[in-house]
Amino acid sequence: MKVLEINHCNKKFGDNEVLKDISLSVEEGQVVSIIGPSGSGKSTLLRCATLLETMDGGDLIYLGKYAAKADKAGKAQYVSNGELRQIRKNFGLVFQNFNLFPHYTVLKNIMEPPMLIGGRAEKEVRQEAMALLAKMGLEDKADAYPFQLSGGQQQRVSIARALAMKPRILFFDEPTSALDPELTGEILKVIQDLAAEHMTMVVVTHEMAFARDVSDHIIFMDGGVIVEEGKPEDVITHPAQERTQAFLRRFHQ
Amino acid sequence: MSFSNILAQLGGGFLYTLLLFVLTLVFSMPLGLLVAFGRMNVWAPFSFLLTESEKSLLRGGNALPRTGKWQDNFRRGLAQFHPIQTVMKVLISILRGTPLMLQLLVVCYGPFYMWGATLSTQWRFTALLIGFAVNYAAYFAEIYRSGIESIPVGQYEAAAVLGYSKSQTFFRIILPQMVKRVLPPVTNEVITLVKDTSLAFVLSYQEMFTVAKQIAAAKADITPLFVAGVFYFIFNAVVAYTMERIEKALSYYR
Ligand SMILES: Nc1ncnc2c1ncn2[C@@H]1O[C@H](COP(=O)(O)OP(=O)(O)O)[C@@H](O)[C@H]1O
Ligand SMILES: [Mg+2]
Numbered sequence: 001m002k003v004l005e006i007n008h009c010n011k012k013f014g015d016n017e018v019l020k021d022i023s024l025s026v027e028e029g030q031v032v033s034i035i036g037p038s039g040s041g042k043s044t045l046l047r048c049a050t051l052l053e054t055m056d057g058g059d060l061i062y063l064g065k066y067a068a069k070a071d072k073a074g075k076a077q078y079v080s081n082g083e084l085r086q087i088r089k090n091f092g093l094v095f096q097n098f099n100l101f102p103h104y105t106v107l108k109n110i111m112e113p114p115m116l117i118g119g120r121a122e123k124e125v126r127q128e129a130m131a132l133l134a135k136m137g138l139e140d141k142a143d144a145y146p147f148q149l150s151g152g153q154q155q156r157v158s159i160a161r162a163l164a165m166k167p168r169i170l171f172f173d174e175p176t177s178a179l180d181p182e183l184t185g186e187i188l189k190v191i192q193d194l195a196a197e198h199m200t201m202v203v204v205t206h207e208m209a210f211a212r213d214v215s216d217h218i219i220f221m222d223g224g225v226i227v228e229e230g231k232p233e234d235v236i237t238h239p240a241q242e243r244t245q246a247f248l249r250r251f252h253q
Numbered sequence: 254m255s256f257s258n259i260l261a262q263l264g265g266g267f268l269y270t271l272l273l274f275v276l277t278l279v280f281s282m283p284l285g286l287l288v289a290f291g292r293m294n295v296w297a298p299f300s301f302l303l304t305e306s307e308k309s310l311l312r313g314g315n316a317l318p319r320t321g322k323w324q325d326n327f328r329r330g331l332a333q334f335h336p337i338q339t340v341m342k343v344l345i346s347i348l349r350g351t352p353l354m355l356q357l358l359v360v361c362y363g364p365f366y367m368w369g370a371t372l373s374t375q376w377r378f379t380a381l382l383i384g385f386a387v388n389y390a391a392y393f394a395e396i397y398r399s400g401i402e403s404i405p406v407g408q409y410e411a412a413a414v415l416g417y418s419k420s421q422t423f424f425r426i427i428l429p430q431m432v433k434r435v436l437p438p439v440t441n442e443v444i445t446l447v448k449d450t451s452l453a454f455v456l457s458y459q460e461m462f463t464v465a466k467q468i469a470a471a472k473a474d475i476t477p478l479f480v481a482g483v484f485y486f487i488f489n490a491v492v493a494y495t496m497e498r499i500e501k502a503l504s505y506y507r
Contacts, residue, residue, distance in 0.1 A: 014310040014318070050414050056309065088416045099411035103429045103506050112425070117416040147507040165415060 001028045001063070003090070003169045003200050004049065008070065009058035011044055018044045019055075020224045026169060029198040033211035033232075036221035037247055042204045045221070046171050049202070050093045051084060062090045063168065089118075092162030096174045098154045100146040106133070106157050107142040110164045118165065125164070132160040136190065152183035159190055169200040176207060188214075208251045212236045220244045259468060259477050266464030267484055270450045273381065273460060277446060280386035285393025291341040292398050302332040314406075341394075348391035354452050357384040361456050377456045385449075392442050400435035401427060433503045440496040447489050461485075 004026040011019040018041045026032050034042050047053040049060065051067065055076040060067040067087045068076040078084065100109050110129040114120045133139050136156040146154055155175060162170055172191065176184035188210045194201065195214050205211050211218060211232065218235040220228045220243075228241045239245045300308075307317055307329065317329055348356070361380035364370040404427050412422040451462035465481035468474075 012306060012309055013313045013315065014306050052410055052413065054312070056305070085416065088414070091414075093414045095407060095411065097407060099405075099407035101408065101411070101426055103433070113415040113417075116421065116425075145506045161415070 002026065002061075003028050003030075003063060004202070005059065005061040006045075006049065007059040007061075008074065009045070009048060009060070009076075010056045010074075011041075011048060011053065012056055018224050019048070022058075022221075022224075022226060024219060024226070024229075026200060026202060028168075028200055030200055030216045031195045031214055032202045032217045032219065033215040034202065034204045034219045034221060035206070035208070035211055035247070036219075036227075040221045041224040042221055043173055046093065046173050046202070046204060050091055050171055051088065052093075054078065062087050089165065090168045092165055092167035092170045094155070094159055094162055094170065094172045094175050097178045098146070098151075098158045100154055100158055100161070102146050105143050105145055106138065106149070109146070109157060110161045113161065114164050114166075129160070129164055132163055133157075135193075136160050150183065151179045152186045155179065155187050156190060159187075163194075169202065170194070172201065172203040172205070174204050174206065176205070206251075208236060208248065220247065222247070256476070259480060262464055262468060263461055263477065263480055263484060266459060266461035266481075267488075269458065270453075270460040270462075270488075273385065273450050273453055273458070274446060276382055277385040277389055277450075278443065280382065281389035281393055284386060284390035285397055288341060288345065288390050288394035289397040289401065291337050292345065292394055293401070294337040294341070295335050296337055297333060297335055299331045299334060302328050307332075345391045345394060348388050349395075353384070353388050353449060354455050356388055357381060357452065357455055360384040360387075377458065381453055381456050381458055385446075385453075389442065389446060393439065396435050396438045396442065397431065399438075400431040403434055404430055433506075436496065436500050436503065440493070440500075443492055443496065444489050447485060447492060451485075 002025050004024075006025070007023050009019050009022040010017070022041075022045060024032070034045070036042055044053060048055045055068060057070055057074045057076050059069050060076070065083075065087060066079060067084060068078045071077050079087075101112075104112065107126075107129055110132060111122070111125050114125045114128075115122060118125075130139065130142065133142055136159065138153060138156055138160075141149060141153060141157070146157065149157065155178075159170075159175075175191070176187050179187065184207065188207060191201065191203065192210075192214050203211070203215070213232075215232050218229060218232050219226055220235055220239070220241070222243050228235055228239060228244045234240070235244065236248065239248060303311070310317060311333075317333075320326065357380065360383050361372070361377055365372055370376070408426055408430070409422060412426050417426065450460055453460045454463040454466070457463070461481050461484055465477040468477040
């Protein structure tokens with residue numbers, strides 16, 4: 001079953017074509033990694049998928065439901081705000097710089113969204129939140145405030161916050177890029193564990209070894225287009241395109 | 254006149270000062286938030302004049318690049334005209350750019366000169382409150398606005414992806430953080446307000462300073478003014494202490 005489908009997505013900022021005819025689909029349980037040089041449009045693609053940006057053209061479909069559908073001219077027509085609110089429940093996004101709510105404790109960061117937006121009962125949500133914290137190795141931080149945590153711990157909280165909404169698909173935008181190198185491992189481990197549990201994920205990352213080991217499918221983007229995609233062995237180990245080779249060479253030095 | 258007598262009379266005036274101070278804050282602080290909303294309003298009735306490409310730039314938070322043609326610049330200017338914001342800007346600059354005393358006189362005597370309204374004591378007090386509350390709302394609005402604009406856009410984005418509505422985002426995520434950030438400049442305004450209450454004398458309001466002047470003039474004695482000064486100083490010390498406590502109470506997060 002396709003959790004996410006994007007067809008012929010186009011996005012411009014002024015005259016700058018940031019995404020050019022991007023199509024991708026993500027099956028349930030699949031892990032898709034997006035790699036590519038800075039400025040290639042990876043973040044913009046995730047932001048379009050998570051409704052933080054509007055696509056100019058193309059379709060955006062979650063679990064068969066259209067969030068946006070291209071009209072005859074190819075222009076993306078979004079569904080009503082009420083329908084978008086329902087569609088938002090399908091996905092979560094983990095940001096590069098966490099974006100935790102600093103005035104809430106760790107526990108409240110995780111519990112408020114399911115209670116407020118999901119309308120769920122406090123007792124049950126609290127249990128789940130504590131279980132998520134335990135899974136992240138942060139039970140003892142439930143009552144801490146974000147500023148009291150290391151970057152790696154904050155990022156784990158933000159992953160727990162996203163998971164508490166029980167998304168069908170989770171997006172990560174360079175989840176380790178704001179972290180000290182010695183802290184990236186703990187985040188990659190969490191994502192790896194989620195992959196082992198068949199969580200559907202789309203991960204933008206510069207960690208090539210991680211992308212190769214954890215992904216089912218890899219997309220290499222450059223200049224707003226998908227240059228090459230396929231199995232990790234193909235794209236990372238034996239890239240066919242010159243641009244992919246050039247990009248990967250910089251990581252092997 | 255004995256010292257205790259002076260104290261008693263000034264004490265009566267002080268109650269009026271306190272009343273004006275409290276009521277001004279109660280009205281101006283929420284009003285300031287409304288004014289700040291108006292000041293940040295981006296309703297643009299002529300936005301249909303923009304091309305799709307221009308719209309996408311603006312939506313991404315960019316400025317439009319300049320073109321040589323005046324027609325383009327005129328069209329874009331008109332399309333980006335925010336009437337509510339502009340009205341609020343003008344209003345705020347008038348309120349902050351003219352003396353409060355003048356504003357008090359205009360509010361009180363304006364209706365009198367224009368429609369021959371009667372100048373009851375009650376009206377004087379109402380006018381006093383309107384003048385103070387609106388003037389201070391203008392100052393608070395600018396403080397709130399800078400506080401709101403200082404919250405990182407990532408907070409809005411995290412809330413949006415989690416499914417928070419606009420109002421949930423504002424009241425639960427943005428406002429509490431804004432309050433913490435604006436506390437120091439708000440404290441400054443509140444301390445200024447303590448001193449500004451003495452301007453109420455222009456509408457013959459019997460606040461402490463007015464009383465002090467009356468006694469001083471009647472008795473040819475400077476003691477009452479001096480005592481009034483001590484009152485203001487203590488009042489401000491209490492205000493500063495209270496605000497410090499609030500700041501402390503909010504220091505549990507960063
Ligand atoms: N809000 C925006 N306004 C204008 N241009 C933008 C905006 N966001 C991104 N861009 C441009 O889009 C291109 C792709 O950016 P981005 O998606 O952040 O790339 P990546 O995440 O791959 O580094 C860049 O050229 C960037 O300058
Ligand atoms: Mg990026």
